[in-house]
Amino acid sequence: MQTHASIQARPPLSRRARTLWLAGLALVMAAIFSVDTTTHYEVAAAVFYTLVVLIAARVLRGRALLWLAVWCIGLSVFSFALTPHGDLHAGLINLAISITAIIMVAWLVIKMEAARDAAHAAQAQLLRLARVKRLDGLTTAIAHEVNQPLAAIVTSGHACQRWLGQDPPKLAKAELALNRILADAARASQIVTRVRSLSRGEPVQAVAFDFNAAVMEVLALSTDELERHGIELALELAGNLPRAFADPVQIGQVIGNLLLNAIEAMADKPDKAHVLRVGSILKEDTMILTVADSGAGIPAEIQAHLFDAFWTTKADGIGVGLSISRTMIEANGGQIWAESAPNGGAVFSISVPVEPRP
């Protein structure tokens, strides 16, 4: 989830907040319009429409912003036409300046947003690349480590065959070779155990923490991604939850992974209005977080492999996310499971133990 940590993350904007913002902007526009209309021609209140465009950049993007600018220009011209008195000549010049300012500001804002998007995409790709590279180095190292005892086993096996094939068979020599084979097999198995503990990562450092706050923290990091793909966020967090008892960093990583998966699933179907539902509930002595997307869902034949390592349906995926997530959650005394939502889409859930009562 560090993917976006370095990019300035704006606090999440719910649909309601967005509506409020837009209503506020409409009010400001109305105020500018009335001042512009009721005063003399030469009072250039229309130039303040640039502020509207600038502020609107926070909630509107691309084409919508362009339409807003067109509206602002239209309103300027309309209020000019309605204005009954003042210096017409100066008014015309002021109107022209206002319109030019609005166009320039809108153009600059759109350009800026595009540049920001490009920088964002480039950084995200770099991070993904770094992640794959790191994994590549790791697998090479593991492959080399396991290959050495394997090579020794194969060679000793051949030697053993040759000792046995001699006339008379050299049993003592063959036995020595067999002992070496067993020792090397034990070594290979130790390496595998080490690798598995490696993928389990840091030992679990369980502490009591506010579960909903942890969820919100990870969500704040995903805001850019949600916004970029036009995904609406529906939060259904239970109030008055007891504190969770687990490793907050690992739980955060798992939640981040689930969110990223959900966003990717929905980004794959861009021609649909998407909702990401994140909910928490208390069930006996565990807390359950559900992350539901409105993507393609989970086909039955995939369900069985969902949590397998190196198994992926993504073109550029490596298939370790859910596998690592499961290892982490289980190490924290929780569980992870997936279901298909009745309306399509996938629902991933994790359970996390609550703080034991003293």
Place this chain on the structure above:
Amino acid sequence: MSEHPAPLVHLVDDDASVRAALEDLMASVGLSARVFASVAEFLAEPLPDAPGCLVLDVRMPGQSGMEFQRQMHALGIHLPVIFITGHGDIAMGVAAMKQGAIEFLTKPFRDQELLDAVWNGIELDRKRRAEAAALADLRSRWDSLNPGEQSVARGVVQGLLNKQIAAELDLSEITIKVRRSHVMRKMQAKSLAELVRMMEALPSAV
């Protein structure tokens, strides 16, 4: 130098298990092997006077096998090299063969592949050693000639008559004849043609 010293395989691999297994595989087909954990260890001991080949791991701590192969000739080590590697790619194999390796095997490999390469390497080294020994022998025979005899020998292989050599060296024809017979005897040449061939093999002599 004994007439037919037993061949010797030199194995350099940083992995103790692989070393032990390879040494045992060689033993199972009656080949003696010396094993080393690194190039430095291999260089620390004098190279026995026996035909052999060098089985080198590509990736080792310290000097890598590929790096060492590039420096071997400068160090006067002419053993044929067989590379073994745990992570061989085609590019690496091509580079190794271009450098003169006789085989490039990816672990784990079939025993027969390695043994074939080893026997092939030993045979190549035997031939190279025989040629080198013959040349050294020839050189010592040439060095046993005194300067006067050497100048007569040069004249002879140029196809000059005794009379012409005598004129050139400002000596009597009898002296040339005596020296010529010394040359044939010391060089152990049975005919003029054989002497010419010997002289051709000694580029510095002519």
